[in-house]
Amino acid sequence: MNTPLPLNQIGQFDDEADVVILGYGIAGACAALEARGAGGDVLVVERASGGGGASALSSGIFYIGAGTEVQKAAGYDDTPDNMYRSMIASMGPDQAELIRPYCDGNVEHFRWLEAQGIPFERSYYPEKTVFLMTTHGLMWSGNEKVWPFRDAATPAPRGHQVAMEGDTSGAAAMFALLARCDEAGVRASFDSIAQSLIVDGEGRVCGVTVRQFGQERHYRARRGVIVATGGFGRNEQMLARYFPGLPDTAEPMGIPHTDGSGITMAVAAGGDVRGMDGLIATASIYPPPQLVKGIIVNRLGKRFVAEDAYHGRTASFIMEQPDQRAFLIVDSEIFAYPEIIGANHSLVDGYESIEAMESGLELPPGSLADTLAVYNQQAAQGRDPLFEKHTDWLKPLTDGPWAAFDISFNRSTYYYITLGGLRIGPDARVRRADGGVVAGLYAAGACTAHLSPDGKSYASGMSLGPGSFFGRVAGREAMRGSAAS
Template identity: 60%
Template sequence: MGQEVEAVRETDVPGWDNSVDVLVVGYGVAGACAALEAHRAGARVLVVERASGGGGASAMSSGIFYLGGGTAVQKACGYDDDPEEMYKFLMASSGAPDASIVRSFCENSVAHFDWLEAQGVPFERTSFKGKAVFLNTTECLFSTGNEKLWPYKQIARPAPRGHKVAGVGENAGAKAMEALLRTCNAEGVPAIYDSGVTALIRNDEGRVVGARIRQPGRELFVRAARGVILTTGSFNLNKEMTSKYLPLLSETSEPLGIPSNDGSGIKLGLSVGAATQAMDGVIATASIYPPAQLIKGILVNKRGERFVAEDSYHGRTAAFIMEQPDQTAYLIVDSEIFAYPEIETHQHRLIDGWETVEEMEAGLELPEGSLQKTLADYNHYAAEGRDPFLFKDPEWLKPLDKGPYAAFDVSFNKSIYLFIALGGLKTNAHAQVLDPRGNPVPGLYAAGACAAHIPQTGKGYASGLSLGPGSWFGRVAGRHAAGCR
């Protein structure tokens, strides 16, 4: 889809090729959930998908759903959580401007988990207690955000909320999508593939009433009597948009997603007067862990100063590294905790080893005395089990005083940071797309990554805050568009 998109007036439609109640554009997790709920509510539904089959970027994900409030898995694994604690944490950490959206997600999280299982999405009653980015096992529950980080642990009771489907590796999300698509197919939800929506259609009153669809060799006009739901994914793969909205990305940054994550849904929304939100938000990752022992090291910038608690969620750490002078950062370790970062694709380079801190400071070309002071202060308080500067948890504190020392280059413009855009169409708690005045665009809904995420920046992200809210608000959109209030 080109950069410029224009809506089509209903009076210019040559004729309707099909008429449905709810048209769902995109068949990832949000689209599948939207279509299923609208169909079950009695609406005539059609799903339009650009690819040759369903799944979207959700099927390429690590399959983590951020859910909490006391899910069956949390209870089985012995963790105490409730919706209010989840809400307090997300409001404090995410920067979400609409509390009603966060409240809806948190208060319905337990029931939504049960719903996902009822559709066949597999979750074990197991947990992983270590620090990981993704799991190469089928274990389910683990900490995937900043719940244990200061100051959030003082605001809300920490609990692990990352629920990974019972798949293995970086693309475990395929297991979730297989189940949801199987359920959609079993219940007769209609879908067409190799079909791209090129324009929304609206009537003289400004209501979205359908879409123009391009298929190989022909063009279709489909009427949607009750609403169009956009679930088209993010704009990660659109270089023009990422250059415009995410200027801090470096040449070594690589987008996570699939080719159709080109911002098409956002552009369709803009064509009918929609507002956007958090378009400069991005979650990037090039984690220093595993192994977890590296968290006991320190991260310093080119001034030899620490700037983030090293036990932060890897996306939060990346967001701070992105903002450092020249986007430069080094991971400093001593001989007791030395190890190579295990995710080799991030390409954190070992710079060298040194016998003394003074030699390391000179080797890294840091200001004279800077690293020496940083380490002296850090070691002094680490020996007492505290970090009065950045409040790193005592679990990860140890004096770095056992030479020789080593440094890894984890700079944002040197290592390979993978990223997801967090901005998109502005929506309300009913998943209705809003205009710049905060009023719903009649007949238009959005869910998933083409809508603005709950977390507005990478500093407030947690793994699973795409699939979790995306699937929930997909359901919300489907029900609301079908007429359930």
């Protein structure tokens, strides 16, 4: 299915455009608008019967900062350098060549998104949460206030949420972008699944073969093909290869089409991948925020993460614990049920003593008592030398009775998206393993390696933000590429 077809085997093309884009989610739509804006004839190939993709199902949080009008209205002075320091501190330097232009271009990018008709309120939601049911424009969406990241850069909220009530605000973003694409004259071939790229004698990508209503069709791309087909969370073979420890209880997020087809097509044409074992999983213990004042222990009764970490970071550490087991321990003062019902964190039981809880959870005798003795003493002094949990969340857990929730990776329901994918440069060109480029081939969005390599460094919005940004880059760069003869 994915081996590229040689150009000389294509008798006749069924359609042609300057730029052919595979996938009509946020990356594809943003690429289309920029390529069209640069005067290109643009054809989007989409296997669904309309645009939207996983982007339209998303919570609509864009990780954007560097000093946007929304941040300023909330009283935060973020800058490109501050944002860069924050991202590099959590994600490491591997993707610095993408992170730098991303931070530098963020304010302009945010204005562009608004100019396309995507609504963002000048309002700020200060509480710790995963997504908003309200229309607030700004929220904390990652590890900015979490140690050690809060020491590397001045913490600033960067979760810019599209103004729509409910937890699928991404729909409002895609509604606006798709309307703009229609107005601009972007053409689309729906119900068309891209199957393989077409390459000329020099290895330059110059088209794509699609299947539409049972017919094979060939589309020529005069300047370039942009792959924007999303991640690979539903490709069983790729999951087995890159995530052998993934339990059956884990669920892929999003649409059935995240099968990695764009990645495998591009790899077959010479493209390289990076970070394929990166995953962000989530089954948050908060909201309500008060649960962050509890402690999380493994089956040895030991803490292993700052409980105020972003939920994806906590999940990543839980994955690594013995037997993937973990418990959230609370006392009666902070007791509440986790509000994200879909996570299925079950209440194990309530206990009159710590010893009874150790026995009920089958922890080594004395282990939890030791952990709590140290934690409670230090929390009473407003410190947590082990993990530097923020003082806002420190409270001795001394008000019995106590309760435990099972938040094990293989017992609760953790929802995940894949983070690895095609390796692109700052020009959104698909790289070869030797560092060269695959001529005529560009990529953006969840089919490319995310800026963050794993759930420990991911923040909500790091798909829609960079996906839209590098989608635009891909559209512009593809139009800059010379037309194939």
